[in-house]
Amino acid sequence: MVQTTVAYARELDEKDALATFRQEFYLLDNKIYMDGNSLGLMCKRAEKTLHELLDSWKTLGIDGWTEGERPWFYLSEKVGEQMASIVGAQKEEVIATGSTTTNLHQLVAAFYQPEGKRTKILADELNFPSDIYALKSQIALKGYDPETHLVRVKSRDGRFLHEDDIIEAMTEEIALIVLPAALYRSGQLLNINRLTKEANKRGIPIGFDLCHSIGAVPHTLHEDKVDFAFWCTYKHLNGGPGSVAGLFVHEKHFGLEPGLAGWFGSDKEKQFDMSHTMTPANGVGAFQIGTPHVLSLAPVIGALELFAEAKIDAVREKSLQLTAYFLQLVEAELSDAGFVIGNPVDDTRGAHILLEHEEAARICRALKEDGVIPDFRAPNGIRLAPVALYNSFEDVWQTVQILKMIMEEKRYERFENKRGVVA
Numbered sequence: 001m002v003q004t005t006v007a008y009a010r011e012l013d014e015k016d017a018l019a020t021f022r023q024e025f026y027l028l029d030n031k032i033y034m035d036g037n038s039l040g041l042m043c044k045r046a047e048k049t050l051h052e053l054l055d056s057w058k059t060l061g062i063d064g065w066t067e068g069e070r071p072w073f074y075l076s077e078k079v080g081e082q083m084a085s086i087v088g089a090q091k092e093e094v095i096a097t098g099s100t101t102t103n104l105h106q107l108v109a110a111f112y113q114p115e116g117k118r119t120k121i122l123a124d125e126l127n128f129p130s131d132i133y134a135l136k137s138q139i140a141l142k143g144y145d146p147e148t149h150l151v152r153v154k155s156r157d158g159r160f161l162h163e164d165d166i167i168e169a170m171t172e173e174i175a176l177i178v179l180p181a182a183l184y185r186s187g188q189l190l191n192i193n194r195l196t197k198e199a200n201k202r203g204i205p206i207g208f209d210l211c212h213s214i215g216a217v218p219h220t221l222h223e224d225k226v227d228f229a230f231w232c233t234y235k236h237l238n239g240g241p242g243s244v245a246g247l248f249v250h251e252k253h254f255g256l257e258p259g260l261a262g263w264f265g266s267d268k269e270k271q272f273d274m275s276h277t278m279t280p281a282n283g284v285g286a287f288q289i290g291t292p293h294v295l296s297l298a299p300v301i302g303a304l305e306l307f308a309e310a311k312i313d314a315v316r317e318k319s320l321q322l323t324a325y326f327l328q329l330v331e332a333e334l335s336d337a338g339f340v341i342g343n344p345v346d347d348t349r350g351a352h353i354l355l356e357h358e359e360a361a362r363i364c365r366a367l368k369e370d371g372v373i374p375d376f377r378a379p380n381g382i383r384l385a386p387v388a389l390y391n392s393f394e395d396v397w398q399t400v401q402i403l404k405m406i407m408e409e410k411r412y413e414r415f416e417n418k419r420g421v422v423a
């Protein structure tokens, strides 16, 4: 029997070893935030490091590049080191740079080397649009037709991917594979180790988009021999809107020419020689392009400190408990409200749950009106992410209670079933 009382939720909160991290965050007044998989909340450490970097500009001017507590010239590498342990990488394998989409462009420009029969890129039909746009444009830049050269593995049910289907699609025509670590709608986690083994066996480079898993799910990129990976830092990592992204290249590829070169990819000792012949950095740093976005990197430093303290395995453990509890309450309290659970219910679920409903758009509006911040995904998805570092079990309990009231009283009927501009 599922315990549906608030007392039980509070009992779970009392036993929660990560409970104190909630005080590190600015929670929104009178709101239950369930949207940390789109934009993580601001934490006090992020605010602090942002202020520190602003101050270094104020007090040092140009000398901020090499002086002060956090010289800007080495910041991308330092933040890369901070992220390396979260993704199971060596510290030389990760750099903080660019955005998710520009990093994908950079990596594909280097790893997509069509030759002979191998000319196509393998992706999936459930991936995030930006990744697909980037892949299509890279194919076109190489002179091929994106319609025939981007192969998208089909989903059997519109929610999940079968790894067997992906492996079957790794044919002799495939020159590169790009997949998400966690699907952005259903949250399904793919088995990176298995897929990488199969790709490597066939000599096909494989890369993963970690946007929806980083900061919520541990990775072992180095050990798994993943060729490359990339991610944003503003979702579960709480780096702030538009914060600088992450890029991983396995050390076996050090020395590979970056596809899109720029002076910040230089060996740091040589960069200011101002030579017209570039000497690339030895490690992943070679994949940087221009001057780092120092002020968008600044909050990431503080936000990542929390992960060093909490430890990513503990974050995952609590996250699984939160979503398990959420799913149990949905089953107990909302069984006749017409929801279909769209996320995997086993341990291949990521860090959010997906409730599908034909009235999803206006149910989301009603949730917002009643103080719960959800995330609508057209046409019928309500994503709800209880985040281990700042959400409580009581938040989950309240969310389900509010949703139950909305469904029983049909409170969503006051709204049009249409999405907003940002949804």
Ligand SMILES: *Cc1c(COP(=O)(O)O)cnc(C)c1O
Pocket (backbone or CB within 6 Å): 099, 100, 101, 102, 128, 130, 131, 180, 184, 209, 211, 212, 232
């Ligand atoms: C969030 C997200 C993006 C966003 O890309 P940006 O370049 O940061 O705008 C791309 N791909 C996936 C899978 C995402 O989840």
